[in-house]
Amino acid sequence: MLDRLGVTIPIIQAPMAGVSTPELAAAVSNAGGLGSLGLGATDAAGARAMIQSTRDRTRRAFNVNLFVHAPARPDPAREAAWLAALRPLFAEQGAEPPAALRTIYRSFAEDEDMLAVLLEAPPPVVSFHFGLPSTDRIAALRQAGCVLLATATSLAEARAIEAAGIDAVVAQGWEAGGHRGVFDPGAPDDRLGTLALVRLLAARGRAPVIAAGGIMDGAGIRAALALGAMAAQLGTAFIACPESSADLAHREGLRGPGGAHTVMTPAISGRPARCLANRFTAWGATAPPAVPDYPIAYDAGKALAAAAKARGEAGFGAHWAGQGAPLSRALPAAALTELLWQEAQAAP
Structure with missing residues (x-):
């Protein structure tokens, strides 16, 4: 083989x-x-x-x-509730959440x-x-x-x-x-x-x-x-x-505190994924509304990460990593x- x-x-x-x-x-x-x-x-x-x-x-x-x-199965009510829950996080970054979510990957x-x-x-x-x-x-x-x-x-x-x-x-x-x-x-x-x-x-x-x-x-x-x-x-x-x-924050995070505390979360993309512990994973652990289907939820996650990165905040990136980081x-x-x-x- x-x-x-x-x-x-x-x-x-x-x-x-x-x-x-x-x-x-x-x-x-x-x-x-x-x-x-x-x-x-x-x-x-x-x-x-x-x-x-x-x-x-x-x-x-x-x-x-x-x-x-x-x-993915679009669900406008579930997606609206998800965006409403994310709105305070977007506001912290001086941004508005998307008006609606898309299926970004086929x-x-x-x-x-x-x-x-x-x-x-x-x-x-x-x-x-x-x-x-x-x-x-x-x-x-x-x-x-x-x-x-x-x-x-x-x-x-x-x-x-x-x-x-x-x-x-x-x-x-x-x-x-x-x-x-x-x-x-x-x-x-x-x-x-x-x-x-x-x-x-x-x-x-x-x-x-x-x-x-x-x-x-x-x-x-x-x-x-x-x-x-x-x-x-x-x-x-x-x-x-x-x-x-991988961006600099991802590389540095592997050897930082988050590397020793990776988290499995569906909050970023809509499917369970393991990443470096950060502000997004902490928010995802607070019992937010039902997450939209993958990859619809990822449309919101990417928008939030981009808004935060533009202000020098790396705590919302999808920094995927395993437990051996x-x-x-x-x-x-x-x-x-x-x-x-x-x-x-x-x-x-």
Whole structure:
């Protein structure tokens, strides 16, 4: 499976939408791992440009990741209540909330233009988050020669991934930064940790397993491999790399007080996601009104973060990070990838 992924070392840079860049993905791939692009926050034209930019920088395999969430259901009353609750926060930043909220990202489940981009010049690896696309889309990508991955947070989700014919399962533990990959955010979540989930899927599943969540160094990679994972996926570990597009507040926050107190919250985007503790996460813990669907709620979250950032306030940013954030290292991506594998091989 590692040969099919085109890697020489079992390290995958997580596809962090809004943070991962072609420069970052290419650097990791050129170092022998699998670099990734997060396409969930862009449209077909943006995806085409990012994929081509990555191809310009590496001849090795790379991964593109797509969000396959259930299409958002507009609810004007719920959205109006959400905006009213946010109004005092906007006022503190000298701004008005949006008059109405939009569905700012399309799910791959209904994005024909994105599918066309992937099929016109198929990337080596395609991964799915939040669920699975239709069987015809999976078949088309497989026929185009793509290796397919999908995120699971439970054994039930992993079995659905296996039944769909996906090549490998990304086992995302509760520790992981960014958006939780649950198929149904309204269903009960057992919140399995990475190590327990990896071992469960390796022992009870059929597909190869990729460990994701809280892994920051070679010792973590070695532990994941020992539990049956074929590779480890790291996201937060690469945020501080110069090739990422993370802003200064995000980079500094990894090693600051918020890094040791990451929070899982739906308040920023409308789906549970783990980020650095800040003013937005604190507000989200005060029982505000029912959050609108993802990504409708994210329209408000982005507007608030932009208003605050314009005044020098970083406490409302979507600074996604996993529980291992304090272990981050600000190294070039290739050097970090090589160091991670050296550490993994040296770990007792």
